[in-house]
Amino acid sequence: MNTTRRTVLKSATASGVLAGLIAAGALRPTQVLAAEWNKAAFDAHDMPGALKGIGAGATADSKDLILRLPDIAENGAVVPVDVVSTIPNTSSIWILVEKNPSPLSASFDFANGALPEVSARLKMGQTSMVKAVAKADGKFYTAQKEVKVTVGGCGG
Amino acid sequence: MADPMKIRAQLKGDVAEVRVLMAHPMETGQRKDAAGNTVPPHFIQSMTVDVGGKKVVDGHVGTSVSRNPVFGFKVKGAKVGDKVVVSWVDNKGDKRTDEGAVA
Amino acid sequence: MKPSLVGALCAVAVMGAAFAQTPRKTVAKPAPQSPPVAEAKDAATLEFEKFRAEMEDSNPAELFEMKGAEQWKTKRGPKNVALAESCDLGQGVGKVEGAYVRMPRYFADADAVMDAERRIVWCMVEKQGFKFDDIAKRPFANETFTPDITNLVTYVAGKSRNMKIDVPLKEPKVREAYEIGKEIAAYRAGPYDFSCNTCHGTDGKRIRMQNLPNLSTAKGAMSGVQGWPGYRMTGGVMLTHQWRMGDCFRQQRFPQPKYASDAIAYLLTYMIGNANGQVYKGPGIKR
Amino acid sequence: MTKKIFLAAAMAASYLIALPAAADGDYRAKAIAVLKKDFQPRGQASLDRLAEDGLQAVCNRTGNKPPEYMVKQLEADQLADVKYPADGKLMGDWKSGEKLAQSGRGFTWSDDPGLPVGGNCYNCHQISPKETSFGTIGPTLYQFLKLRGTQPDIQKYVYSKIYNSKAYNACSDMPRFGHIGALKEQQIKDLVALLLDPESPVNK
Numbered sequence: 001m002n003t004t005r006r007t008v009l010k011s012a013t014a015s016g017v018l019a020g021l022i023a024a025g026a027l028r029p030t031q032v033l034a035a036e037w038n039k040a041a042f043d044a045h046d047m048p049g050a051l052k053g054i055g056a057g058a059t060a061d062s063k064d065l066i067l068r069l070p071d072i073a074e075n076g077a078v079v080p081v082d083v084v085s086t087i088p089n090t091s092s093i094w095i096l097v098e099k100n101p102s103p104l105s106a107s108f109d110f111a112n113g114a115l116p117e118v119s120a121r122l123k124m125g126q127t128s129m130v131k132a133v134a135k136a137d138g139k140f141y142t143a144q145k146e147v148k149v150t151v152g153g154c155g156g
Numbered sequence: 157m158a159d160p161m162k163i164r165a166q167l168k169g170d171v172a173e174v175r176v177l178m179a180h181p182m183e184t185g186q187r188k189d190a191a192g193n194t195v196p197p198h199f200i201q202s203m204t205v206d207v208g209g210k211k212v213v214d215g216h217v218g219t220s221v222s223r224n225p226v227f228g229f230k231v232k233g234a235k236v237g238d239k240v241v242v243s244w245v246d247n248k249g250d251k252r253t254d255e256g257a258v259a
Numbered sequence: 260m261k262p263s264l265v266g267a268l269c270a271v272a273v274m275g276a277a278f279a280q281t282p283r284k285t286v287a288k289p290a291p292q293s294p295p296v297a298e299a300k301d302a303a304t305l306e307f308e309k310f311r312a313e314m315e316d317s318n319p320a321e322l323f324e325m326k327g328a329e330q331w332k333t334k335r336g337p338k339n340v341a342l343a344e345s346c347d348l349g350q351g352v353g354k355v356e357g358a359y360v361r362m363p364r365y366f367a368d369a370d371a372v373m374d375a376e377r378r379i380v381w382c383m384v385e386k387q388g389f390k391f392d393d394i395a396k397r398p399f400a401n402e403t404f405t406p407d408i409t410n411l412v413t414y415v416a417g418k419s420r421n422m423k424i425d426v427p428l429k430e431p432k433v434r435e436a437y438e439i440g441k442e443i444a445a446y447r448a449g450p451y452d453f454s455c456n457t458c459h460g461t462d463g464k465r466i467r468m469q470n471l472p473n474l475s476t477a478k479g480a481m482s483g484v485q486g487w488p489g490y491r492m493t494g495g496v497m498l499t500h501q502w503r504m505g506d507c508f509r510q511q512r513f514p515q516p517k518y519a520s521d522a523i524a525y526l527l528t529y530m531i532g533n534a535n536g537q538v539y540k541g542p543g544i545k546r
Numbered sequence: 547m548t549k550k551i552f553l554a555a556a557m558a559a560s561y562l563i564a565l566p567a568a569a570d571g572d573y574r575a576k577a578i579a580v581l582k583k584d585f586q587p588r589g590q591a592s593l594d595r596l597a598e599d600g601l602q603a604v605c606n607r608t609g610n611k612p613p614e615y616m617v618k619q620l621e622a623d624q625l626a627d628v629k630y631p632a633d634g635k636l637m638g639d640w641k642s643g644e645k646l647a648q649s650g651r652g653f654t655w656s657d658d659p660g661l662p663v664g665g666n667c668y669n670c671h672q673i674s675p676k677e678t679s680f681g682t683i684g685p686t687l688y689q690f691l692k693l694r695g696t697q698p699d700i701q702k703y704v705y706s707k708i709y710n711s712k713a714y715n716a717c718s719d720m721p722r723f724g725h726i727g728a729l730k731e732q733q734i735k736d737l738v739a740l741l742l743d744p745e746s747p748v749n750k
Contacts (some may be wrong), residue, residue: 037201042218074307075492075546078222080314097220101186105220112231114205114212115171119313120226123184123220150303150468150679162321179322181402181495189403223495224319434571442577445609447602448594450653450728451721452712454606458683466669466681467650507587512653514595515588522584525577 001013041104046129050096050104055140056133060119062087062141069145076124076149077108085141087135090116092135099128163256165207165240172234172258175207176227176242184219200225200246207231207258208238236259303468320413320490320542323405325496327414331408336387346382348375349416351459359419359538363528365432372436374527376412377519383408395518399505400496407440412499413488413542420541424484426532430514434529436521439531443522449512455526457511459483480533486543493546500527566720576608589655600609601712610717615718621645625713628706631731636701638735646733647740649696653728665737666721674747683719690741691749704738716750 040054051059068082083093093116096103100123108118116134124130124147131144159179166173178200185197197219205213212231236258243253272358334341348358348365363374367380383389400409427433442454458466473479488499504523508516516522578596587593601620604612612620630636649664650656667673670683694700706713709724723729729737740746 033384042216054214068312070306072306076304077495078314078492080310081194082228100220101184102220103219103253106218106241107212108229110212111214112210113207113233114230115230117230118213119214119226119317121222121226123222127254159322159326162325175317176358177317177319179319185400190439222492224490226317226319228317344710365724435576437582438573442574443581445606447575447606447610448598450726451604452605452719453721457719461683464681464683466683467679469681471683486625509591509654509656512591514585514591514593515655517584517586520584522580525580 008080017153038104038107041107045102047096047098047103050102052135053104054094054107054133056094056142057097057140059136059142062134065132065134065141065143067130067143067145069130071146072148072150073124076126079122079124079130079147079149080141081114081120081122081130083132083134083143085116085136087116087134087136087141090134090136093118094118094133095120095122096131096133097122097124097128098131099126100124103131103141157178158250158252161204161242161244161252161254163240163254165234165238165256165258167234167236168249170233172207172231172238172240173241174207174229174231178203178225178227178252180223180225180244180246182221182223182225185223198246198248200244203227203242203244205229205231206239207234208232225258290523298530302348304470314544315540318490318542318544319495320488320497320544323410323413323488323490324417324542325414327407327410327412327417328382330410331414336383336389337482338386338388340387342382342386342411345386346379348378348382355415355418357419357422359416360422361427362434363436363531364427364432365436371521372432372524372528373435374500374524374531375415375497376408377524379411379415380408380519390429391519398518402494405497408471409488409497409499413497416488416539416542419539421537424481424534424537424539426528426535428532428535433532436525436528437532440525440527440532443526444529451512453511453513455511456546462522474530474533477533477535477537480530481537482539483530484534485540486545489543489545491545497542498545570739590653590657590659591655598701601716604705605717607684608717612716620716621713624710624722624725628709628713629731630702630705636735637739637742638732638737638750640736640739640743642733643736643738643740644674644747646729646736648677665723665729665733667737670720675750676747687741688748691744691746695742701738701742704741705734708734708737 015121038053041050044050044053045058051057064086066082066084067080068084073079081095083095085093090110090129092107092109094107095105105122106120110116122130127148129144129146131142134141161179162177175247180200181198182200183195183198185194187195189195199219200217200221203213203215203217204211204217213229215227217225238258239256240256241253242256243251245251328504330342332341332343343353345352347353347368348355349361349364350356350358350402359375362378363372366378366381369385371377373381380391380394383394384391394406394408397404397406398408400406428437444459447454447457454460455474458464458471459479462473462476462479464471472482474483474537487503488497490496491498501518501523503524505516560574568636581596585593597605601624603619604616642680642703643665646665647667650666650669651661652663652666668677668680672680672682672686672688675688697703703714710722711718711720712722721728724734741748
């Protein structure tokens with residue numbers, strides 16, 4: 001565990017030391033936190049590309065992966081989403097919006113007692129399928145639901 | 157400097173419901189300002205949640221998470237008084253760490 | 260359009276002119292139509308409401324509330340004074356609890372009826388030494404900027420969460436503000452002949468899909484109060500009642516009301532006064 | 547001017563003089579003074595918009611319910627103001643009408659005064675069944691031809707109603723689109739077609 005890292009981060013935030021390190025290239029921002037930001041997956045412009053980016057080659061739909069979303073979004077700028085996995089040993093969850101310019105919205109790895117579930121708010125530019133992917137024991141499971149968007153959320 | 161987060165962690169049974177509000181523009185890089193100029197992307201990329209000194213969530217985020225993001229998590233085995241620490245870093249290297257406690 | 264702003268005599272002169280035209284053959288007036296169907300809640304509205312509680316429970320408005328709390332306590336402005344040690348919102352200096360639901364009210368020190376935002380601006384000017392014109396230059400939030408006053412109003416509003424609206428309408432000055440506000444709401448003018456009441460004077464109407472509260476009823480007035488100040492999902496900005504009133508006048512095709520003016524304070528006295536006795540749930544979230 | 551009209555005007559005058567003191571106290575006058583003091587021009591929205599014209603003045607003073615004898619005269623006066631097309635044709639193209647009906651822009655301080663003004667129709671009316679986002683301040687206009695098409699002079703009525711709604715309902719909520727110059731002759735024709743053309747989705 002990283003109490004030390006956290007202490008460093010906190011004191012650095014106050015003193016600006018860390019910013020100096022980042023500027024000097026000694027410490028890239030993403031390295032402060034654990035895993036790398038998955039550029040290939042987040043930059044992918046379509047669903048297959050994003051799924052490939054996260055390593056989910058073969059997936060299977062699962063009713064044990066619950067995706068709660070409105071049928072119609074009140075406002076595409078803020079679409080509430082809950083994902084809950086009851087698949088044993090779920091270690092990670094991804095949320096993707098098929099028709100967004102970059103479909104991958106977020107990924108979460110769970111450890112140390114965190115239940116494999118998350119709630120978040122998404123931007124949706126248009127009516128689209130929203131997909132949740134869960135990883136358990138090395139296998140990928142999916143659930144999806146269409147959300148109708150009448151007021152788009154990407155144009156500001 | 158980034159504005160503080162708001163962290164709430166409520167114990168229900170032995171599960172702590174952690175909710176985090178983050179102040180961040182989450183610019184997609186596609187929006188145009190009033191003058192018609194494209195606003196460059198500016199968004200949180202990574203976040204971690206620690207409860208009781210252990211990292212429980214390691215998250216990564218793209219541009220399609222809403223402005224001023226809201227996240228909710230559940231952590232089993234937490235106790236009242238456990239410290240909750242949330243950190244984020246964005247694509248420009250701006251960052252923020254805030255603390256709360258399980259209530 | 261002839262300027263006939265004040266008094267009945269002026270209006271009579273205009274009236275005379277209107278009547279001086281030669282009448283023409285009237286075209287047959289078709290029978291009145293059956294009323295529209297759309298009173299019942301549509302599927303979309305029901306779907307939005309399912310997620311309302313969740314949206315309100317985790318509302319980014321809290322971020323602005325938190326910032327406002329900090330600014331309320333901090334010594335600021337040319338006079339380096341904190342609002343917490345100088346500003347009386349009607350409940351005593353520095354006392355914030357319950358202040359929001361008891362405004363607009365009459366403040367003798369300012370000799371004016373003031374809504375919450377106007378009162379805080381007054382304190383910023385009189386106690387902290389800020390210039391009114393500087394605040395009024397950019398009074399509302401946009402996608403890249405949130406004025407301090409918005410944070411402060413949101414904080415003060417949050418301190419009246421779950422309290423009953425209690426505008427002191429028995430005070431004569433407040434009563435007068437209410438009556439004038441009622442007249443402002445009814446006043447039709449401009450290219451489209453609109454008043455506030457054109458849209459907000461009847462139950463069960465909507466513009467496009469947007470429901471329109473009837474501000475003359477207790478229930479309708481409350482829905483004009485509930486959720487303000489509000490975090491607006493479009494653009495992700497925090498906006499106040501002052502902004503809301505101004506934007507209504509924009510859509511009414513009127514000129515712009517001045518920031519923190521009598522006109523807005525009186526209109527708010529009318530609307531919030533009509534909501535008296537109902538429970539305010541704090542800063543909200545808006546489409 | 548006939549004697550009858552003169553009489554009506556005189557009666558209206560006395561009515562208006564009597565009314566404010568009786569019903570409004572002086573709050574109305576105070577409200578107008580406050581509006582005058584507390585508004586500023588912005589964009590195309592100049593301060594003269596705060597002034598009432600004759601019709602607005604009557605509606606404002608009577609709670610939008612003028613006495614019957616005044617209503618008749620007001621409506622006749624508003625109808626007299628309608629200018630009909632020189633070619634006598636009142637029907638245009640319903641497709642253009644539909645586009646116009648969709649647009650809600652125009653006349654606000656944030657609208658560019660150089661751009662064309664919309665009809666604002668869907669803000670308040672159900673029209674084509676394809677548009678499900680419609681307002682309910684005004685009556686539904688769906689199936690207009692079927693419901694209203696048998697009325698005599700229906701084209702003329704619709705044209706006049708859009709041109710000046712107050713010709714048929716003195717204190718109608720609806721703007722006077724032709725009277726204020728918001729919609730031009732061809733645009734009003736296109737809206738007439740939207741409601742009355744058998745090919746329009748309104749009548750399908």
